[in-house]
Amino acid sequence: MRFFMARRFALKNLRANRLLEIPFVLSSGIMGMLFFIMASLLENHYVETRHRDLPLFIQVGTILLCIFTFIFVQYAVNFMLKKRNKEFALYGILGLEKKHIRKIIAIEFFCLFAFILVLSIVGGYLFGQMVFLMLNFIMKDVAGSLMDFPFSFSALFYTTVLLFVLYLFTLLRSSFRISFSTPMALLQKGHEGEGEPKSRVILSFIGFLFLGIGYGIALLIQGLLSSFTYFFLAVLAVILATYLLYISFSVLLLKMEKRRPSYYKPEKFLSISGLLYRIKGNAVSLASISILSTGVILSLATTICMYANIQNKGNSLFSREYSMELSPFSYPKKEGEDLKRSLNQMVLESVNEPSEVEGLYTMVTLATAGYVEEGQIIPVQGQENMANAKDPNMIILYDLAGYNARFQKHISLGENEILLCNNRNTPKEPSSLKIGDWVFQVSEIQNILPVDMVALGSYGIVVRDLATMQYIEKYLQPKEHRSESTAIEFSTHWNLKGISGEAYQPNYSALKKQLKAFSEKSFKGNARYSVENKDEYLQSQYEVNGGFLFLGVLIGIIFLTGTVLISYYKQISEGYEDREKMQIMKKLGLSDRLIQKTGFSQILWLFFGPLAVATLHCLVASKIVFRLLGLFGVGSLTLYAGCLSAVLLVFALVYLVIFRLTKKAYTRIVE
Structure with a gap:
């Protein structure tokens, strides 16, 4: 059969089977459009320079698209071939050889994948501009414009390669199906499931x-x-x-x-x-x-x-709008109150007038783990059997002075008193809590735990002073089990008044350098430190x-x-x-x-x-x-x-x- 006659057969089949082929082209075209958009974003200079984590998500999305595009295209091809079994059987009965049928199929799928390619490129570029603007919107990036989403020739190349590979695989699959089936077998396949x-x-x-x-x-x-x-x-x-x-x-x-x-x-x-x-x-x-x-x-x-x-x-x-954290890996030689004053002083020196800082306070915290049950806290170490039964509780310790400064309260605690809250809305906290050899009287407070602790059952404990915090730390974290990730943290928090964030930016950058120098001088680099803003x-x-x-x-x-x-x-x-x-x-x-x-x-x-x-x-x-x-x-x-x-x-x-x-x-x- 000459190419001209095979082309006539193919065009006639395309018109006759449009109910099957139009949704195939549209669905495959949508997948191709998505792939073109992802490939364009993957190579986009604006995305690479403005967003640190987004390229990773785009890479994952591109891989998922390749996998599902292959699955859906082959599903649709399988359906179309199955519905045309009678047609292929009739061709064989009328005298067409299998190589002639394969040639007709090759032309048909070439036309279909050509339509898919055009739809993928044109639709991908036009729809991609809207996706680019939407992406910037959900990331709160107002600087991006359509000029930052140029046509990507690399995306054109990748999309063409993907569809060409799909075309070859589809052609091989259909050829294999036709080559190893007789007209009678094809007719019987049309009646499967009866x-x-x-x-x-x-x-x-x-x-x-x-x-x-x-x-x-x-x-x-x-x-x-x-x-x-x-x-x-x-x-x-x-x-x-x-x-x-x-x-x-x-x-x-x-x-x-x-x-x-x-x-x-x-x-x-x-x-x-x-x-x-x-x-x-x-x-x-x-x-x-x-x-x-x-x-x-x-x-x-x-x-x-x-x-x-x-x-x-x-x-x-x-x-507060700004925060500064310093976590020594070992307890500092300086007293805690001196360290608090040093951090507060850094913040006050970062502005022109002390009145430009409001809500300033420094809180001492310690995050550790233990089991809270039956009115006592049990260390995680040595409780292997219990650990297999359930997850340990997170224990967050706060100092009273920092708690009062944060919430503008004037609470006082005795030597054996603590404030307690949890993030699981337990109806009633125990009236007393045993930690080591100490038994503390408990007063309930509103939950102050951060939401990123919600995955685990967490407890917040406000203690009287740093000495009490150190005692609980030594009990829940024996020296041989301590790690840098659970060091005591001194965190300073503040707002600005009468000064904009843009005007404060140079001082904010200088504060980061000052904290770094202070950490290296006071703790010889054995401390974590950071300065952040909301x-x-x-x-x-x-x-x-x-x-x-x-x-x-x-x-x-x-x-x-x-x-x-x-x-x-x-x-x-x-x-x-x-x-x-x-x-x-x-x-x-x-x-x-x-x-x-x-x-x-x-x-x-x-x-x-x-x-x-x-x-x-x-x-x-x-x-x-x-x-x-x-x-x-x-x-x-x-x-x-x-x-x-x-x-x-x-x-x-x-x-x-x-x-x-x-x-x-x-x-x-x-x-």
Whole structure:
């Protein structure tokens, strides 16, 4: 066959199979657009120079895009080839050789991938400008403009290479399929899934076993370390259970319905019988839609929740606009009060007038670990068996003078008195707390712990003086177990009055150098030190969490594209199958109204079943996901519940739009 004749065959096939090929081009084009955008951002000079952490998120996103683009493209190709089995078989019966069919297929896919490439490049550049501006917006970077997002020729090259590799793989796969199939085998493949599915009790049992493991981990596992360790095991168990139960348990339920007397009513008879045959061919697709939908909802809900919590986290960590920390690795020779005065004096010398500083105070803190139970604190060391049972508690010690200065209070404590709070909202604290050989009388105070401690059950203890803090430190951290990460910290906090942040910037930079010189002189370099301000911290958090949000939205779009693609092809597949079945039912004398009603009810069950399963997965996963969000300082259950509810609602609306669009394609085929 000459190229001219093969081209005519290919163009005719493209027009005839547009219902299959248009969504393939659109979905693959969306993935190509996303890849072009990510490749452009990866090579973007503005992103590289202005954002420290964002390139890492873009690299991760690019890798994810390559993986999922390959999966979705091959899924769509497999579906298209399966639906054209009769066509390829007819070519063979009419005398076309397999090499001629391969040539026609090669031209068809070349045209399709050429369309995808054009859509990826043009759409990627135009849509990429909006993505670039959106990215700067969520990172609170107002300096970026469209001039900073030029056309990237390297992104053009990478996108072309990706699609060319996909084209070659698709061509090899289709050629292999055609070369090793006879016309009769191709005809038989077109009728796969026609027999009634078998009941698989063992598979159902295994599916419920894995579902119980996944749900049990999500609901019953306690402690942050255990949650983090078993989270991915729970994810894998639920994914496997979803596939197994769709394949087996859905069939068992339908067959149980067949045994009920009400089964023999016309509408129920036709609906259940039709669902049985549909399940066999669509169980894997339905399970995939459920899993992808769960991924969309959880990725968006968690990243939005982290982003919305940034301001609250900043307010918790910064009691004033500026802070300065100094942590000697060993207790300084200077007395603590002298060190406090030295740090305060540095701050006052960093401004022209002392009146320009307000709210100045220095607090001494110590972060350590222990087990708080039955009115006492037990050191972590030597409690290996207990450590296996649950996570230790974080213990944050504060000095009374710093606490009073921070909150403008005038509390006094006796030698054996402490103030106590925790971040788990325990209804009532113990009236006394034993620490070592000392028994302290406890007075409750409002929680003052920073939100980044919310992942672990943490306690804040305000002690009378530095000597008491040193005693507790020696008891909870024996000398052989002490580390630099748990040194006593002197932190100074202050606000500015009558001076802007821009005007203070040179003095702020000089203060950093002064603290460094003081640390090296006083402690010979054996100390940690830092000077921070709230605006810098928030900017860094907006960049990191903005990167997470960007990655979450990207994953959401990827999964949503896969959901739409699988849903559309599922509807198309059912449309072609139902067209023949409806003609048979009409010949048997069934009314059009009854046929349409039963067909529509089956579609509703199959389409909205995955949404219900995804919602159940998300609700069960909420407990362990919320606990893991504590690692990022998210401690408000109300915030997480609000984000999850909003994402669920929006996704349900989008899912409904997908249903209406795919239903139109289904109706056109059937009618």
